[in-house]
Amino acid sequence: MRSNRFWLCAFLACLATLPVIVPAKEAMANEAPNRIRIEYEPPNNPAHQPLYEMIRERQFLEKLQTIFSPFKFPMEVTIKTLGCDGRANAHYRRPQVLICYELLAAIRREMPLETSVGGVTPIDAEIGQFFFAAAHEMGHAAFDLFSTPIFGRQEDAADGFATYIMLQLGKSDARRLITGAAYSYRKYLQHPSVTAPLKDFSDVHGAPQQRFFNLICYAYGADPVLFAVFVDKQFLPEHRAKTCRFEYGDLTWAFRQLIVPHLDQQLAKQVMDQTWLPPEQEKRPSN
Secondary structure, three states: OHHHHHHHHHHHHHHHHOOOOOOOHHHHHOOEOOOEEEEEOOOOOHHHHHHHHHHHHOOHHHHHHHHOOOEOEOOOEEEEEEOOOOOOOEEEEOOEEEEEHHHHHHHHHOOOOEOOOOOOOHHHHHHHHHHHHHHHHHHHHHHHHOOOOOOOOHHHHHHHHHHHHHHOOOHHHHHHHHHHHHHOOHHHOOOOOOOOOHHHHHOOOOOHHHHHHHHHHHHHHHOOOOOOHHHHOOOOOHHHHOOHHHHHHHHHHHHHHHOHHHEOHHHHHHHHOOOOOOOOOOEOOOO
């Protein structure tokens, strides 16, 4: 017992000598807001040309540029749409967030034809999924460029980052973005029992079902009245719902401690005070 106490005390003494993790003054000196650049690269696949024209007309990237303008990055970050040789993907590669036309095409193919049973409109399913994917990759950019410590899997942290951002954009926009993003997981929730190859659990991303529950749990924890439908419709089990306010509290604490010091507060308030989504539609857009 005495030996164990000795090693415990020695370990705690070592911990006491470690520096407190705060944003380095030298790094923060180079940070500035409004460092988001955008680029719509023309697609190589002619089938993506209408999609390219549609997102330019609706200014998808311009909206992302404004939403992330408060982030004081140490360098310019470019959000870019491009063709990815058939891969439906989005990823971060310093200093770029790359969103594939193939991913946007897949999102549009899977949109509901009209408002779903769960109340998700076609436009919300489209924009919610697009924004969740883009904000997830912006999370990777923030973790990288701000040297943010991650205690756990970075993909889970990026999901949390994206969810937190969506929840700050006003109640109406937050509800529509969250439910639209959640709609992308519907095909994984159709059966109460799931069988999957063992290697699927080795992926750096969580299982789709777990990402769904994490997403809606954070939302319910943030506002159990606004997102009561998740429990009322039994999308979120009651035993998990009871912990969600604590999970959202942990997420909020991490964001405020590690990300907020890198934000321009005045610009952030302007972003949160705006309405970002177009009017809700009952049927799939024609384009």
